[in-house]
Amino acid sequence: MRMELHDGWTVRAVRGPAPDALADREVPATVPGCVHTDLLALDLIPDPYQDRNEAELHWIGRTDWRYRTTFDWEPGDGTERVDLACAGLDTIARLELNGHVIAGTANMHRAYRFDVTDQLRAGPNELTVTFTSALDHADRVRELLGHRPHTNHHPYNQIRKMACNFGWDWGPDLVTAGIWRPLALERWHGARLTSVRPLATVDADGDGVVHVHVDVDRAPGHDDELPVTVHVGVVAAAGVVPAGATTTTIEARVDQPRRWWPHGYGDQHRYPVDVALTVEDQPTPDNGDLTTWAGEVGFRSVRLDTEPDEHGTPFTFVVNDVPVFARGVNWIPDDCFPHRVDAARYRQRLAQARDAGVNLVRVWGGGIYESDDFYDACDELGILTWQDFLFACAAYPEEEPLRSEVEAEARDAITRLAPHPSLVLWNGNNENIWGHHDWGWRDQLGDRTWGAGYYHRLLPDLLAELDPTRPYSAGSPWSFSHDIHPNDPAHGATHIWDVWNQRDYTAYRDHVPRFVAEFGFQGPPAYATLRASLSDDPLRPDSPGMLAHQKAEDGNGKLARGLAEHFPEPQDFDDWFWATQLNQARALRFGVEHFRSHAPRCAGTVWWQLNDCWPVTSWSVVDGQGRRKPAWYALRAAYQDRLVTVRPRPGGLAAVLCNETDEPWTTRLVVARTAFAGAVLGEVRHQLTVPPRAVHEEPLPDTITTATDPAAELLVATAGDVRATWFHLPDLELALPVPELTTAVEALEDGYRVEVTAGTLVRDLALLADRVAPDAEVDDMLGTLLPGESTSIVVRTALPVDPEDLVAPLVLRSANQLLR
Structure with a gap:
């Protein structure tokens, strides 16, 4: 029997710098939840996501908090055992039941x-959970074990807690405390299931094999043999936990199962798995779901190809013996308060990724192991999942009290996530091996440990024991050799950050990595998101709220330097806003198309990042309120299955066609040298067939690629309904005309259709509909129209809109406007 303890909670500050109005005041609390959202729900603190409120709330992280509830209990027949099951305690907790100290905990994960x-x-029982300040605890562990280098302000590497809770270059410093995942009493007799770990593989004959690893807990005196039954779909298998033992493994075989594939490669077939433990002569209704387990598996093989070749060391995912080009994004926690992210929100965010052509999500190591709802959605949507262990941008002590916690959390995570077919890679850490090599850590560390023992021994040993079915990489970036620089682009996975930090985005073409696991460029969130979260009047790039929601070091300076290569200096906020959003989208598309053009040597791109945890200027393509930025449309264009792009090569320009489908792409490639006024000045045509999952490069003749007037000409490359453009110069050197647009707006049942006809060349047309209706979304953005061409843009909104507002100059935008 399971009895959830989610009702009747209160919370109060018991030590620390809480304001006088809150000191020792008991207020209602929500479980699962955290202190910030409890206080926010009662209007006792301002919204930390608004304006500069975050800075006023740092005291919460320096305060100790006590949660308390009472509940009624009816004892059983005296043969039962009752456990308090805590799925998530954040973080340094002391639990007391009826005045008895039950335990102390020190791990959010x-x-x-x-x-x-x-x-x-x-009758009545009282349960209290007292949370010591995580910041104070981290400081004390640092004193005990010694300083280890880390990014940002706080020593998050001294505590097992979500690292980005302490602030990041896209996230606020909001150090939480609370019961963040479910809490329950579980009553059982004799024995119960502790864990079920089904590992599904495919043998050489194509048959499915599931090894179901079953662990049990026994009450004292219950040492009998325990029968176990397993069903995988319609296939049944049985086994026993031997007398006195606590574990067994049962094999189930499925003849020629339907495979699970990443989307775009096949269907996402999954098979239900049901496990039942038989406990003789015990009251089964009381045991309830403690003796049964239900889940799903998918049959697929997965390996990481790292066999050295003429270019170095590849990093290529191979699923069901098919190499997969990873069209990826990095995932961070979708909220600073992760208990607020439910199954529907996970599904929405991951659907936004899939709709942009994404087939891989990397769960970044400074966050959390997400709830099962996240991985269930990846399984359903066919999105490959790369899972970091939770170490990021820091040196981590390998001594107690941390080492045991690291092992325990890794065991938990591996066991819980192993059934998911979407999970295809375990990764030891984010940037820590690189940091140790390049960031001056060795001089600071001396002979102190820094995490190498976790990445090269503990974690691979645990995976060999618990999940030998998936590949493992010691870190990202990592070259698979201690003798090669960890971020060598010729070996393994690479992170490319010189572009954002120091160079123009066109410098992406200087990199030809085997796999790029992080690269990114910033842009502000949607306008409606800014207006909902900032009261700055007027808005400026450097207004107080805007600066509070720009966490990157010299973020605005880097945005400005990135613009300077392409556009004149914006004269007002509206132009700055549109220019920086557009520049982010341009950088993304430029980088992805460049890397895709070098497949299969480059086997994947993982953009930093998909999402945000609050409203902020960042590298995301979906902002902190779930709105798609222009960069999302650029990602969708760059990740489309069939892509045409014009790329510089040593011998001149070439048209590159990427075919990420299982069918040959037979098409006519037409490349036209075109004047801005619309005249075709030259043209080449090629009838081509691009094989499945292949890239074709077609060199272009100088007669097409050499412009008489580079400021007033472009190349237009078309293959069927796929088109690419190439401009010879940056926008600020182009003679882009004042845009002439004819528009018509038609009301639809769920929004509007906007028809746009261009009288002139119009580059990167965008309809920023959320400026008119906060809920509005458009179906397309960033197309380039030649004179006389038309496009139709559908706006979805539940709000009434004046049609004229949808075509106003600050809503219907283009690159042309930024030059005037």
Whole structure:
């Protein structure tokens, strides 16, 4: 029997710098939840996502908090055992039941279970959970174990807690405390299932094999043999947990199962798995779901090809013996308060990724192991999942009290996530091996540990024990050799940050990595998101709220330097806003198309990043309120299955066609040298067939690529309904005309259709509909129209809109406007 303890909670500050109005005041609390959202719900603090409120709330992270509830309990027949099951405690907690200290915990990333049989009493019971300040605890561990280098302000590497909770270059400093995942009493007799770990593989004959690893917990005196039954779809198998033992493995075989594939390669077939433990002569209704387990598996093979070749060391995912070009994005926690992210929100965000052509999501190591809802959605949508272990941008102590916590949380995560077919890679850390090599850590560390033992011994040993079915990489970036620089682009996975930090985005073409696991460029969130979260009047790039929501070091300076290569200096906020959004989109598309053009040597791109945890200027393509930025449309264009792009090569320009489908692409490639006024000045045609999952490069003749007037000409490359453009000069050197647009707006049942006809060349047309209706979304953006061409843009909104507002100059935007 499971009894959730989610009702009747209160919370109060018990030590620390809480304001006088809150000191020792008990207020209602929500479980699952955290202190910030509890206080926010009662209007006791301002919204930390608004304006500069974050800075006023740092005291919360320096305060100790006590949660308390009472509940009624009816004892059983005296043969039962009762556990307090804690799925998530954030983070340094002392649990007391009826005045008895049950336990102390120190890890946000693991689950706990405590035997409370002897502490429960008939009738009312009181449970308290006291959380010590995570900041204070981290400081104390640092004093005990010694300083280790880390990014940002706080020593997050001294505590097992979500690293980005302490602030990041896209996230606020909001150090939380609370019962953030479900809490329950579980009553059982004799024995219960502790964990079920089904590992699904495909043998050489194509048959499915599931090894179901079953662990049980026994009550004292219950040492009998325990029968276990397993069903995988319609296939049944049985086994036993031997007398006195606590584990067994049962094999189930499925003849020629339907495979699970990443989307774009096949269907996402999954098979239900049901496990039942038989406990003789015990009251089964009381055991309930403690003796049964239900989940799903998918049959697919997965390996990481790292066999050295003429270019170095590849990093290529191979699923069901098919190499997969990874069209990826990095994932960060979708909210600073992750208990607020439910199954529907996970599904929405991941659907936004899939709709942009994404087939891989990397769960970044400074966040959390997401809930099962996240991985279930990846399984359903066919999105490959790369899972970092939770170490990011820091040196981590390998001594106690941290080492045992690291092992326990890794065991929890591996066991819980192993059934998911979408999970295709375990990764040891984010940038820590690189940091140790290049960031001056060795001089600071001396002979102190820094995490190498985790990445090269502990984690691979745990995976060999618990999940030998998936590949492992010690880190990202990592070259798979201690003798090669960890971020060598010729070996393994690479992170490319010189572009954002120091160079123009066109410098992406200087890199030809085997796999790029991080690269990115900033842009502000949607206008409606800014207006909903900032009260700055007027808005300026450097207005107080804008600066508070720009966390990157010299972020605005880098944005300005990135613009300077392409556009005149914006004269007002509206032009700055549109120019920086457009520049982000341009940088993304430029980088992705360049890397895709070098497939299969380059086997994947993972943009930093998909999402945000609050409203902020960042590298995301979906902002902190879930709105798609222009960069999302650029990502969709760059990740389309069939892509045409014009790329410089040593011998001149070439048209590159990428075919990421299972069918040959037979098409006529037409490349036209075109004047801005619309005249075709020259043209070449090629009848081509691009094989499945292949790239074709077609050199272009100088007669087409050499412009008489580079400021007033472009190349237009078309293959069927796929088109690419190439401009010879940056926008600020182009003679882009004042845009002449004819528009018509038609009301639809769920929004509007905007028809646009160009009287002149119009580059990067965008309809920023959220400036008119905050809920509005458009179906397309960033197309380039030649004189006389038309396009139709559908705007979805539930709000009434004046049609004229949809075509106003600050809403219907183009690159042309930024030159005037």
